[in-house]
Amino acid sequence: MRYKKSAVSSSQIVQAAIRVLARQGYARTSLMDIAREAGMSKGAVHYHFPTKESLIEVVLTTATDAVQQRTIEAWSSGGDPLQSLHNSLEELWKARAERTDEALVVADLLAQSLYDDNLRPHLADYYRLAAEQIYVYLNTELSRMGIKPAIPMEILPRIVIGLLDGLVMQAFVEPDVLEAADVVRAVESLGLALFGVARPPA
Amino acid sequence: MRYKKSAVSSSQIVQAAIRVLARQGYARTSLMDIAREAGMSKGAVHYHFPTKESLIEVVLTTATDAVQQRTIEAWSSGGDPLQSLHNSLEELWKARAERTDEALVVADLLAQSLYDDNLRPHLADYYRLAAEQIYVYLNTELSRMGIKPAIPMEILPRIVIGLLDGLVMQAFVEPDVLEAADVVRAVESLGLALFGVARPPA
Amino acid sequence: MRYKKSAVSSSQIVQAAIRVLARQGYARTSLMDIAREAGMSKGAVHYHFPTKESLIEVVLTTATDAVQQRTIEAWSSGGDPLQSLHNSLEELWKARAERTDEALVVADLLAQSLYDDNLRPHLADYYRLAAEQIYVYLNTELSRMGIKPAIPMEILPRIVIGLLDGLVMQAFVEPDVLEAADVVRAVESLGLALFGVARPPA
Amino acid sequence: MRYKKSAVSSSQIVQAAIRVLARQGYARTSLMDIAREAGMSKGAVHYHFPTKESLIEVVLTTATDAVQQRTIEAWSSGGDPLQSLHNSLEELWKARAERTDEALVVADLLAQSLYDDNLRPHLADYYRLAAEQIYVYLNTELSRMGIKPAIPMEILPRIVIGLLDGLVMQAFVEPDVLEAADVVRAVESLGLALFGVARPPA
DNA sequence: TATGAATGAGCCTTCATTCAT
DNA sequence: AATGAATGAAGGCTCATTCAT
Numbered sequence: 080m081r082y083k084k085s086a087v088s089s090s091q092i093v094q095a096a097i098r099v100l101a102r103q104g105y106a107r108t109s110l111m112d113i114a115r116e117a118g119m120s121k122g123a124v125h126y127h128f129p130t131k132e133s134l135i136e137v138v139l140t141t142a143t144d145a146v147q148q149r150t151i152e153a154w155s156s157g158g159d160p161l162q163s164l165h166n167s168l169e170e171l172w173k174a175r176a177e178r179t180d181e182a183l184v185v186a187d188l189l190a191q192s193l194y195d196d197n198l199r200p201h202l203a204d205y206y207r208l209a210a211e212q213i214y215v216y217l218n219t220e221l222s223r224m225g226i227k228p229a230i231p232m233e234i235l236p237r238i239v240i241g242l243l244d245g246l247v248m249q250a251f252v253e254p255d256v257l258e259a260a261d262v263v264r265a266v267e268s269l270g271l272a273l274f275g276v277a278r279p280p281a
Numbered sequence: 282m283r284y285k286k287s288a289v290s291s292s293q294i295v296q297a298a299i300r301v302l303a304r305q306g307y308a309r310t311s312l313m314d315i316a317r318e319a320g321m322s323k324g325a326v327h328y329h330f331p332t333k334e335s336l337i338e339v340v341l342t343t344a345t346d347a348v349q350q351r352t353i354e355a356w357s358s359g360g361d362p363l364q365s366l367h368n369s370l371e372e373l374w375k376a377r378a379e380r381t382d383e384a385l386v387v388a389d390l391l392a393q394s395l396y397d398d399n400l401r402p403h404l405a406d407y408y409r410l411a412a413e414q415i416y417v418y419l420n421t422e423l424s425r426m427g428i429k430p431a432i433p434m435e436i437l438p439r440i441v442i443g444l445l446d447g448l449v450m451q452a453f454v455e456p457d458v459l460e461a462a463d464v465v466r467a468v469e470s471l472g473l474a475l476f477g478v479a480r481p482p483a
Numbered sequence: 484m485r486y487k488k489s490a491v492s493s494s495q496i497v498q499a500a501i502r503v504l505a506r507q508g509y510a511r512t513s514l515m516d517i518a519r520e521a522g523m524s525k526g527a528v529h530y531h532f533p534t535k536e537s538l539i540e541v542v543l544t545t546a547t548d549a550v551q552q553r554t555i556e557a558w559s560s561g562g563d564p565l566q567s568l569h570n571s572l573e574e575l576w577k578a579r580a581e582r583t584d585e586a587l588v589v590a591d592l593l594a595q596s597l598y599d600d601n602l603r604p605h606l607a608d609y610y611r612l613a614a615e616q617i618y619v620y621l622n623t624e625l626s627r628m629g630i631k632p633a634i635p636m637e638i639l640p641r642i643v644i645g646l647l648d649g650l651v652m653q654a655f656v657e658p659d660v661l662e663a664a665d666v667v668r669a670v671e672s673l674g675l676a677l678f679g680v681a682r683p684p685a
Numbered sequence: 686m687r688y689k690k691s692a693v694s695s696s697q698i699v700q701a702a703i704r705v706l707a708r709q710g711y712a713r714t715s716l717m718d719i720a721r722e723a724g725m726s727k728g729a730v731h732y733h734f735p736t737k738e739s740l741i742e743v744v745l746t747t748a749t750d751a752v753q754q755r756t757i758e759a760w761s762s763g764g765d766p767l768q769s770l771h772n773s774l775e776e777l778w779k780a781r782a783e784r785t786d787e788a789l790v791v792a793d794l795l796a797q798s799l800y801d802d803n804l805r806p807h808l809a810d811y812y813r814l815a816a817e818q819i820y821v822y823l824n825t826e827l828s829r830m831g832i833k834p835a836i837p838m839e840i841l842p843r844i845v846i847g848l849l850d851g852l853v854m855q856a857f858v859e860p861d862v863l864e865a866a867d868v869v870r871a872v873e874s875l876g877l878a879l880f881g882v883a884r885p886p887a
Numbered sequence: 888t889a890t891g892a893a894t895g896a897g898c899c900t901t902c903a904t905t906c907a908t
Numbered sequence: 909a910a911t912g913a914a915t916g917a918a919g920g921c922t923c924a925t926t927c928a929t
Contacts (some may be wrong), residue, residue, distance in 0.1 A: 081908070081912050088913080103395030106308040108320065109898060120915050121899090127913090131899065183395065190392030193453055194306030203455045221438065229474055230467045237451060237459060238467055245447030249439060251395055253405045257439060265432045265440055272431055272474040287888075312921060322890050323924085329888095333924060489909070508800030510712040513902060524911050525903085531909090535903060587799065595795030596787065597857055598710035607859045633878055634871045641855060641863060642848065642871055649851030653843060655799055657809045661843060669836045669844055676835055676878040687891050687929070694892080715919060726894050727920085737920065873899090 089127045092117045096138045101180035104187050105135070132197055137190050139198060143205040144183040149174040150209075154216045160224055164270065167216065169263045171239075175247045176259065186251060210236035230275045242266060291329045294319045298340045303382035306389050307337070309448035334399055341390050341400055345407040347383040351376040352411075356418045362426055366472065369418065371465045373441075377449040378461065388453065431475045444468060493531045500542045505584035508591050536601055543592050545604055546608040549585040553578040554613070558620045564628055568674065571620065573667045575643075579651040580663065590655065614640035622638045626669070633677045646670060695733045698723045702744045707786035710793050711741070738803055745794050749811040751787040755780040756815075760822045766830055770876065773822065775869045777845075781853040782865065792857060806834060816842035835879045848872060 097115035110131055114121045119259035128134035132240050153170030175182050185205070213236035221228065228235055243266070250257045297319035301310050312333055316323045330336035355372030377384050387407070394400035415438035423430065430437055445468070452459045499521035503512050514535055518525045523627035532538035557574030579586050589609070617640035625632065632639055647670070654661045701723035705714050716737055720727045734740035760778030785827070798804035819842035819864050829836065834841055849872070856863045 085913070104393065106393065107396060110900090122902090122916065123914050125900065126915095129339060129900090141453055175399065181409055183331055183452045187392050187395060189450060189454070191306065191308060191387050193389060194309060205453055205459075206454060227341075230470045231463075234463055234467050237448065238471065241447030241449075241451055242444045243447065244450060245443030245445065246439065247443075248446060249392060249408055252391070256408075257436075261433075261436055265436050268895080269440065269471060269475065273471065290888080312925090313923075324891075324927090325889050327925070328890095331925090492909080508797070510797060511800060514904090515902075526906090526912075527910050529904070530911095533904090591796050591799060591853060593858070594793050595710065595712065597793060598713060603858055609861075610855055610858060634874045635867075638863075638867055638871050641852065642875065645851030645853075645855055646844065646848045647851065649847030649849065650843065651847075652795060652850060653812055653847055656795070656805055656812060660812075661840075665837075665840055669840050671760060672836045673844065673875060673879065677875065691892070716921090717919080728895065728923090729893050731921065732894095735921090 085127070088117075088119070088123065092119065092124055092127055092134070093137055093141050096134060097142055097180045097184050100138065100187060101183040105191050110134075132195075135188070135191075136197060136201065138184065139192075139201050142181040142184040142188070143201065145179075146174050146185055147205070147208060147212075151212065154212065160220055164220065165263070165267055168270070170267055171243055172246075172259060172263055175243055176250050176257075176262075178251070182247070183251075186228070186248065203243070206237075206240065209240050212236075213239055235273075239266075239270075242269075289330070290321070290325070294321070294326055294329055294336070295339055295343050298336060299344055299382050299386050302340065302389060303385040312336075334397075337390070337393075338399055338403065340386065341394075341403050344383040344386040344390070345403065347381075348376050348387055349407070349410060349414075353414065356414065362422055366422065367465070367469060370468055370472070371461075374448075374461060374465055374468070377445055378452050378459075378464075380453070385453075389452065408439075408442065411442050412436075413451070415441055416449050437475075441468075441472075444471075462473055489531070490583075492523070492527070494505040496523070496528055496531055496538070497541055497545050500538060501546055501584050501588050504542065504591060505587040511597050514538075536599075539592070539595075540601055540605060541671055542588065543596075543605045546588040546592070547605065549583075550578050550589055551609070551616075553610060555616065558616060564624055568624070569667070569671055572670055572674070573663075576663060576667055576670070577646055580654050580661075580666075582655070586651070587655075590652065610641075610644065613644050617639075617643055639677075643670075643674075646673075691733070694723075694725070694729065698725065698730055698733055698740070699743055699747050702740060703748055703786050703790050706744065706793060707789040711797050716740075724825055734829075738801075741794070741797075742803055742807065744790065745798075745807045746847070748787040748790040749807065751785075752780050752791055753811070753814060753818075757818065760818065766826055770826065771869070771873055773870055774876070775865075776851055778852075778865060778872070781849055782856050782863075784857070784869075788853070789857075792854065812843075812846065815846050818842075819845055845872075845876075 080231070092113065097109075097112045099112050099116045101110065110124055111121055114124045117124065124134070126138065126267065150167075150171050153167045188198060189202060192202045217228075218232065218234060230238070246257060246262055250262075298310075298315045300385065301314050305314065312326055313323055315336070316326045319326070327352070330339070332432045352369075352373050353371045390400060391404060394404045416434065419430075419437060420434065432440070448459060448464055452464075496517065500512075500517045503516050503520045507516065514528055515525055517538070518528045521528070528538070532541070554571075554575050557571045592602060593606060596606045618636065621632075621639060622636065634642070649663060650666055654666075698719065702714075702719045705718050705722045709718065716730055719729055720730045721739070723730065730740070734743065739769075756773075756777050759773045759780075781834045794804060795808060820838065823834075823841060824838065836844070852863060852868055
């Protein structure tokens with residue numbers, strides 16, 4: 080009973096932290112802010128997470144998991160391969176660009192991780208996992224369609240992720256420059272071009 | 282005379298700030314760190330830049346300018362269009378991925394800018410300028426080669442920048458996963474595929 | 484049965500506290516440290532000792548008792564009076580200087596007691612008891628030997644204690660400066676000189 | 686001019702710290718207490734002493750110096766050797782037992798030093814210096830008087846210091862048990878007994 | 888133009904204590 | 909009799925900022 084409460088409080092804190100971080104960014108967020116958002120005392124936060132770093136680590140993995148989780152489902156769409164690719168790309172993009180709290184937190188902590196040795200491995204994992212997902216998906220689909228990509232399959236997933244992440248940052252900085260439909264269509268064209276397949280008319 | 286000295290000190294501070302920020306990241310850098318690196322007192326820094334924000338703004342524009350400047354030269358290579366494209370892409374990549382102080386600072390402040398209304402416009406400018414450069418270049422080259430891209434020319438530069446920026450973040454997080462040659466070759470293939478041109482053998 | 488268990492836990496806590504205090508000193512010891520050493524929760528410690536002060540008081544009396552107890556036996560050696568004195572002094576010294584946990588705790592809390600009105604009386608008792616012991620012993624021995632000291636019998640025990648305590652602090656601060664044999668011999672000479680008796684050759 | 690101010694403030698802080706420590710003891714004294722006593726902000730204290738430890742170190746050396754300094758003068762009394770010894774012992778005692786702020790601080794930090802590796806060396810120095818002073822004095826006086834002590838000259842100063850320090854702690858714990866006159870007379874007798882000299886009648 | 892000194896708000900963390908279970 | 913959870917008051921420290929010189 081008491082243990083359950085701890086788990087509940089613990090995740091309340093993490094969720095609160097994600098909300099505050101999404102709103103203010105890491106550099107401007109104090110434990111007090113998080114405690115207040117979680118409706119607890121500062122002491123309670125420290126009871127569950129001995130240091131700020133330990134909390135942020137959990138926050139990061141939680142946020143990356145959320146972003147990841149949202150895309151996993153998108154891969155299994157089956158049916159028409161072209162339509163499936165389209166849907167998957169769209170979800171991949173939305174999961175990052177829709178300014179969900181988790182996506183914002185990942186983007187922010189990504190920069191932090193450049194200088195924080197505890198954070199960096201988590202982001203490396205995040206990239207690796209995402210790359211794997213895409214690799215498996217593309218490998219299946221492409222062999223199903225009997226075509227070979229123009230660039231090595233090992234690097235292709237990294238390209239996809241990089242492209243999306245980089246575009247997301249632009250979208251965050253200039254919200255009106257990039258529209259979802261345009262981006263998806265462009266990425267799609269790009270992907271198809273690689274395999275000598277013409278994009279179907281919009 | 283006095284003005285010159287002031288300008289010298291001022292830029293010494295900015296350069297010192299770029300070095301320190303590249304080393305420690307924004308969230309872990311204090312004005313004291315910067316002053317020490319610049320060989321001055323904290324008071325002197327405040328004399329030249331009334332607030333920390335005002336200094337960071339100048340730092341950001343200086344850093345983005347440096348990254349920008351490095352690529353401008355790359356565009357004018359002329360000669361064989363394919364070779365020219367290759368060279369330009371390579372320089373574009375290196376300017377971001379070589380972990381120069383300026384590139385690191387831009388990557389770090391990019392995240393800051395999500396929560397800092399003073400910083401964001403500068404990054405928007407940076408993106409806009411880079412996109413314009415690429416637009417002009419591609420427009421010229423493509424019409425020279427008489428081909429039309431498969432995706433709108435308006436969005437194409439954004440794609441290129443996004444792709445490179447996104448890949449750079451991965452390279453920063455996992456230094457050994459992406460090698461320059463691979464990236465350039467892949468991006469190149471990607472670009473060429475868009476225009477139905479096969480990449481020349483390595 | 485329940486009482487016994489309580490008493491057991493209670494004394495476990497006190498013993499754990501003595502160990503931790505001997506290791507870290509009062510100023511650096513928290514109730515958590517003590518609870519952990521005792522293998523209990525913080526709440527359990529508070530169940531047995533409502534406040535930290537109340538625990539420390541018991542710790543102090545326990546520690547002084549232990550130091551005291553160890554010397555009591557030394558007094559009853561009988562036999563050759565000179566040899567008896569020698570043995571007693573030696574034990575008196577060792578009980579304090581051997582860095583037993585209890586001796587360290589007494590030394591540490593002695594300083595605390597200067598500012599803690601609850602602790603001071605306990606130390607006063609400790610001194611008084613030790614002085615009494617020595618008084619009784621010396622009185623018996625001296626009258627048995629038929630000699631009179633050169634300084635008042637009332638102050639003599641205080642002198643002995645003071646001498647030993649003061650030397651112990653030096654020994655604690657500089658472990659290698661004072662060797663047990665030297666100290667005992669010196670104190671012995673001192674004592675004997677007071678009564679015009681030459682110390683027997685080593 | 687500015688430098689002087691710094692030195693002044695710095696020593697104001699140290700003096701304030703000594704007053705507060707003498708009043709409350711190390712374990713109960715915060716930097717805020719010291720800042721308030723010094724009439725400055727907490728930040729100012731940290732400006733002059735980066736850490737609490739660094740301040741305490743200076744406080745300790747200042748306090749031991751003060752205690753030391755007070756006795757140095759006492760040694761040079763010249764004249765009748767017995768009277769000189771008496772005066773010196775009296776001053777030695779008073780410097781410790783009169784509850785001057787410095788003496789209290791030394792007594793308190795002495796216990797701290799058992800667990801603080803930065804403090805211990807300072808106290809070792811304090812003991813060493815005091816022992817040396819006494820050594821030189823006694824050596825001169827005794828050879829002037831043509832007598833030899835019953836215990837080794839190397840250990841004799843340690844005995845004197847230990848005796849006084851130990852008695853001081855008793856006096857601090859039980860202010861009314863030990864009176865200065867009694868102590869001095871007793872110590873004097875003790876010293877003289879060592880050399881076979883009868884103490885002159887009070 | 889530059890410095891040393893000082894401020895004060897805020898930060899992360901520790902800790903004795905309370906309390907429901 | 910004991911625990912896990914939570915509190916809230918300090919505590920030491922950092923830091924952007926101000927100011928007299």
